Amino acid sequence: MKTILTGLRPTGNLHLGHYFGACQNYLKYQGKYDFYLEVADVQALTDNFNNPEKVRKNVREITIDLLSIGLDPEKVNFFIQSKIPEIAELTVYYSNLVTVARLQRNPTVKTEMSQKKELFGNNGESITYGFLGYPVSQAADITCFDGKLIPVGEDQLPLLEQCREIVRKFNSIYGETLNEPEPILSETKRIKGLDGNDKMGKSLGNAIFLVDDDEKIKEKVMGAITDPSKIKKDDPANPDICMVYYYHKLVSPEEDVKKVCSECKKGARGCVACKKELIKNMNEFLNPIRDKRKFYEENTKVVDEILNKGTEKAREKAKEQMKKIKHSMMIDY
Numbered sequence: 434m435k436t437i438l439t440g441l442r443p444t445g446n447l448h449l450g451h452y453f454g455a456c457q458n459y460l461k462y463q464g465k466y467d468f469y470l471e472v473a474d475v476q477a478l479t480d481n482f483n484n485p486e487k488v489r490k491n492v493r494e495i496t497i498d499l500l501s502i503g504l505d506p507e508k509v510n511f512f513i514q515s516k517i518p519e520i521a522e523l524t525v526y527y528s529n530l531v532t533v534a535r536l537q538r539n540p541t542v543k544t545e546m547s548q549k550k551e552l553f554g555n556n557g558e559s560i561t562y563g564f565l566g567y568p569v570s571q572a573a574d575i576t577c578f579d580g581k582l583i584p585v586g587e588d589q590l591p592l593l594e595q596c597r598e599i600v601r602k603f604n605s606i607y608g609e610t611l612n613e614p615e616p617i618l619s620e621t622k623r624i625k626g627l628d629g630n631d632k633m634g635k636s637l638g639n640a641i642f643l644v645d646d647d648e649k650i651k652e653k654v655m656g657a658i659t660d661p662s663k664i665k666k667d668d669p670a671n672p673d674i675c676m677v678y679y680y681h682k683l684v685s686p687e688e689d690v691k692k693v694c695s696e697c698k699k700g701a702r703g704c705v706a707c708k709k710e711l712i713k714n715m716n717e718f719l720n721p722i723r724d725k726r727k728f729y730e731e732n733t734k735v736v737d738e739i740l741n742k743g744t745e746k747a748r749e750k751a752k753e754q755m756k757k758i759k760h761s762m763m764i765d766y
């Protein structure tokens with residue numbers, strides 16, 4: 434079985450953007466690959482170093498989210514990044530193989546830096562060594578487990594390319610030791626927010642979380658953006674610019690979606706009724722996830738055991754890989 438590795442930063446609960454954008458693919462991969470899923474607390478600290486409580490709390494939270502969507506701990510190896518010291522050690526070695534200028538040019542780093550102006554300054558003048566270097570740490574994450582396949586969205590390809598460059602440089606200096614990882618491009622799209630923004634995000638305040646209860650779903654769906662030209666109940670409208678229709682397409686049965694579309698275009702349905710139908714379907718979609726979450730929330734020991742067991746297995750694999758790497762680097766004293 435090939436090794437597949439992916440990671441999630443524990444900075445908040447998962448929302449529909451994560452679910453349809455990445456997690457659905459994880460469900461397809463489980464059982465087909467030797468699947469390592471990293472809870473990337475060290476990486477989360479690169480831009481949350483001043484808020485360790487948030488990261489700590491979300492390590493278990495995000496694991497519960499992932500288990501609740503149906504990931505099976507017998508098929509997916511969950512581990513905590515900070516409990517694998519080999520990753521930190523490898524990051525130090527790799528930091529010699531990449532220039533500061535190359536990291537500054539990395540498009541993903543540049544985009545993220547511009548989104549975090551309050552932390553890193555308007556022109557990145559206050560960027561930290563840790564944040565700038567997180568692609569190096571990611572290269573360590575991947576190669577520490579000899580990750581062959583890495584699920585990424587298009588926007589993360591530059592990070593993987595950086596990792597491949599480090600691997601090539603390492604092999605050219607220390608001899609053929611590391612395998613170059615390959616991307617698996619996820620087919621799924623970026624999920625729009627309730628406000629019509631192209632991206633759903635916690636910080637954008639436009640997300641539906643897997644953990645949201647009935648009341649929150651009702652409040653959020655009732656506030657979703659619809660076609661602004663529809664004033665009266667029987668005005669015809671354009672469902673393609675309505676977020677309610679957009680979410681119907683994600684969670685409602687196909688027949689319902691067709692009905693929403695044609696009735697909306699004919700002016701045969703009102704927005705309130707349409708939203709109520711979406712609330713019902715959204716709750717039906719979320720209910721099995723909520724049931725599983727309830728189990729894990731009441732049995733947090735089970736979650737901790739899953740993390741501990743997965744981390745132990747990951748540590749064994751990382752130790753083996755480090756032996757090989759240190760031998761090539763002539764530091765296997």
Ligand code: SF4
Nearest residue numbers: 675677678697704707
């Ligand atoms: Fe959107 Fe439904 Fe209103 Fe049409 S009827 S604009 S799909 S909420």
